[in-house]
Each structure stands twice: as structure tokens, then as C-alpha cells.
Amino acid sequence: MRVTGVDDDLEVICHRPILKxxxxxxxxxxxxxxxxxxxxxxxxxxxxxxxxxxxxxxCLVIDTRGSHREAADLIEAIRTVTPGPWTVVxxxxxxxxxxxxxxxxxxxxxxxxxxxxxLETHGERQRAGMIDYRPERREELEExxxxxxxxxxxxxxxxxxxxxxxxxxxFGLGHSDNDVAVHVPDAGVVFAGDLxxxxxxxAFADSYPLDWPATLAAMLAEMPEDVIVPGHxxxxxxxxxxxxxxxxxxxxxxxxxxxxxxxxDLIGRFPYPEDVSQQVIARAFLQLDA
Numbered sequence: 001m002r003v004t005g006v007d008d009d010l011e012v013i014c015h016r017p018i019l020k021x022x023x024x025x026x027x028x029x030x031x032x033x034x035x036x037x038x039x040x041x042x043x044x045x046x047x048x049x050x051x052x053x054x055x056x057x058x059c060l061v062i063d064t065r066g067s068h069r070e071a072a073d074l075i076e077a078i079r080t081v082t083p084g085p086w087t088v089v090x091x092x093x094x095x096x097x098x099x100x101x102x103x104x105x106x107x108x109x110x111x112x113x114x115x116x117x118x119l120e121t122h123g124e125r126q127r128a129g130m131i132d133y134r135p136e137r138r139e140e141l142e143e144x145x146x147x148x149x150x151x152x153x154x155x156x157x158x159x160x161x162x163x164x165x166x167x168x169x170x171f172g173l174g175h176s177d178n179d180v181a182v183h184v185p186d187a188g189v190v191f192a193g194d195l196x197x198x199x200x201x202x203a204f205a206d207s208y209p210l211d212w213p214a215t216l217a218a219m220l221a222e223m224p225e226d227v228i229v230p231g232h233x234x235x236x237x238x239x240x241x242x243x244x245x246x247x248x249x250x251x252x253x254x255x256x257x258x259x260x261x262x263x264x265d266l267i268g269r270f271p272y273p274e275d276v277s278q279q280v281i282a283r284a285f286l287q288l289d290a
Contacts, residue, residue, distance in 0.1 A: 028073075030081060033227050033235055034187030040077055042070070045096045046199060046232045049074055050191045052184055054162015057084025062182055062191050063091055063231075064100030066130075067140045071100025087159060089168060090149055091193030091231060092176045093118035094206070095126045101147040110157065111149030112170050114178035119148040169222070171195075172215035173208035175231075179215070183223050191229045195219060196241050198233025201272045202248065204279040210256065210287050213249040216241065247271040255284030 030038040036053040042065065050062030059082050064071050078086070090098040090111040098119065101109055123146035131138050151157075157168045167183040175194040182191035194203060195216050202212075226237050250271055258266045258281055270277035 028077075030077065031235075033229065034184060034189040037184050037187040037189045038081060039229050039235055040074070041234070044070060047096055048191075048229055048231060048233070048235075050182065050229060051078060051081060052161055052164065052166055052182075052187075053082050053084070054160075054164045056162040057082045058162035059084055059086045060159065060161045060166055060182075061086050061088045061104065063097040063193075064088060064104055066096040066099045067137075067144055068100060068103055069140050071103040074100065075103060084162070087161065089159075089180065089182055090115055091182070091191065092179045093122075094176065094194070095123075095130060097193070097231070099127075099141075099144045099146065101149075102145040105147060108151045109147065109149045110151045110153070110159070110168060110180075112178035112180050113152040113154055115180070116148040116150075116152050118176075118178060119146055123148070169219070171218040171222075173211035174215040175203065175212065176206050177208065181219050181223065183225075185225075187227075188225045189227045189229065190219070190223045190225050192219065192231065192241070194231035196228055196230040196236065196244055198230045198236050198240065200232065201276045202244070204276065204283050207280075207283050208287060209248070209280045209284040210252050213245055213252055216245045216248065220245070251277070251280045252284065255281050256288065259285055259288050 027041055027043045030040050032038050038051040040049045044066065047065065049065060052060040059078065061078065065074050086104060086107050088101065088104045088107055088109040090109065093115040127141055127144065131141050153168065155170055159166045164186060169181050169183060170179065171181065179193050179195050181193065181195065197203065220238060220241055228236050228238065228241050230236060254266050254270055267274060267277055270280065
């Protein structure tokens with residue numbers, strides 16, 4: 001999850017020296033980024049949802065948005081592409097990716113085992129936190145039935161989506177403890193969830209900064225595709241993802257040094273704004289002190 005806004009008319013490109021993004025300022029419409037693989041980028045939280053359509057119209061829906069109302073809008077959009085049944089996967093347990101789950105039942109909803117645990121244990125806390133942050137959306141958030149994934153796995157799972165194999169993989173701790181990458185090898189596309197973000201710094205509130213670089217590197221090593229769909233922002237390439245990895249590695253190294261040396265001379269060297277850097281440090285210190 002992230003709460004950074006975006007300009008409705010102008011794509012915000014972050015400070016990384018990145019070479020390619022796939023589309024700019026095209027919200028709430030489907031964009032085909034591989035053979036029958038679609039991305040819909042939403043103004044709300046600049047969130048990406050994904051759709052993989054099989055040979056018989058059966059589809060895989062990647063993330064369900066942040067409320068029943070947003071999910072209903074997504075379903076209407078899906079029906080412009082395929083009338084077939086769906087399977088769902090949650091990239092991780094943050095509300096903006098999965099609070100729409102209830103509207104997709106009784107279909108299977110896949111996620112990491114800790115995604116289900118997180119929603120069962122802390123889903124109501126997420127709801128309360130968002131009501132505090134966005135009180136104007138209280139009614140919308142209060143009507144949500146929090147539905148965790150009912151199909152879970154620890155490391156890997158493979159789904160047959162209308163004759164197309166799609167692979168789900170958990171590579172380790174990163175943006176959260178339950179991030180799932182979705183690999184569509186016959187289309188050359190990876191949905192990275194919030195392991196990769198575009199248009200704003202990565203979100204560190206529930207993160208594991210010391211592990212995130214290695215987790216992202218493992219994903220890029222195992223999934224060599226050049227089309228990478230981040231959890232938020234424009235679709236990117238491997239150069240972007242590796243540059244983000246390098247920033248994460250710098251941040252992890254600086255956080256470890258700050259744990260020993262103190263912050264005074266290091267805070268300005270982080271590759272993020274100071275408020276984001278402070279969050280990196282806080283999460284890294286939790287790991288180091290544990």
C-alpha cells in the first residue's frame with residue numbers, strides 16, 4: 001500500500017535513471033502488455049490490477065482493489081474483456097490490493113499463507129487505520145467484508161488458467177512478509193506486486209528493508225521477462241527493477257550503518273525523501289534489534 005497521490009494529467013517519474021515505462025496517464029482502462037495479459041491502472045492509490053485470459057475465456061484476476069465499490073468497478077471492466085469465470089490471486093495483504101475479495105466469491109482466491117493470516121488477524125486494524133486516514137470514505141470502508149484467500153501456499157503454486165500455466169512465487173521478505181509475484185511465461189510478463197513500485201518511493205511501513213534487495217534480486221533472476229507490472233504506477237522493464245533493487249540495497253546498507261554509527265551523517269545519503277528514509281530506518285532497526 002502507498003498513500004502518495006499522483007497528478008491526474010502528468011505521470012510522475014521518480015528520480016531513478018530509468019529508461020522505459022509502458023504508458024503514461026492512462027487510468028481506468030485495460031492495456032494489453034502481453035498476449036491476452038492486461039493491466040488496469042487506477043487513479044485510486046495509482047494501483048495496478050491484472051487480468052490473464054485463458055483459451056476458454058477463464059481468467060486470472062490479480063488483486064481486487066480496496067473496497068466493494070472499487071471491486072464492482074473492476075468486475076464491470078473485466079466483463080468488457082471476457083465473460084468467463086475467474087480465479088483470483090492477492091499479491092499481498094494490504095487493503096488496497098484485497099479488500100474487494102468478497103465480490104469475487106465463490107471463486108478461488110489464492111495468496112501466500114501469511115496473507116490469509118494477516119487479513120484474519122489485522123484486517124480490521126487496516127480498516128480502522130484507513131478510516132482515520134480517509135474519513136470521507138468511512139461508509140465505503142465499513143461495508144467491506146474482509147475475505148482472506150482460501151487457497152494458500154508457502155513458496156510456489158501453479159495455476160492452469162484456461163490452458164495457460166501461471167506461476168505464483170514467494171521469494172522472501174520484502175515490501176511485506178507475504179509478497180507474491182505472478183509469472184505468465186508464455187506472455188513474457190511478471191506481476192511483481194509492491195516488490196516493485198513506480199512513480200513514488202517504495203512503501204516501507206510493513207517492510208523488511210534488510211531482506212528486500214535479495215528478495216527482488218531472486219525474483220529477477222528466476223523470472224527473466226522484460227515486462228514487469230509494479231503494484232503501483234506505470235509498467236516498467238528490467239532496467240527499472242534492477243535500479244530499484246540497487247536503491248533498496250543502498251538503503252539497507254545505510255540503515256545497518258546507522259544502527260551502529262547514528263543518523264546525523266547518514267540520513268541525507270538515503271536515495272529517498274527524509275520521511276521515507278526514517279521509515280526505512282525504523283523498520284530496519286526492528287529487524288536488527290530482534
